[in-house]
Amino acid sequence: MRREQQNLFVFLYIKEVPADNNPSERAIRNVKVKQKISEQFKTITAAENFAKIRSVIDTTIKNGMNIIQALTLIAKFEYQFAD
16 A cells, blocks of 8 residues: 555645546446346357447546437547547
8 A cells, every 4th residue: 555655645645636436336336237138248259349439428428428429430430630
């Protein structure tokens, strides 16, 4: 603990760092719900595809963007540059 003490309580010194890991837990919740409903992913490829799509959706939500617009841009292979 002494070796890592500068990393233990970062949230006390930097207000942007959350004191808990709730965002991380919420990010994996969708995968766990999907596993419970369908009992499992049938193939590794299906699990990877689900993770990729879910990652795009979660990132879109975190950036305050419209999910349908983001997925449409990807489907059309269009690029949108940030301001």
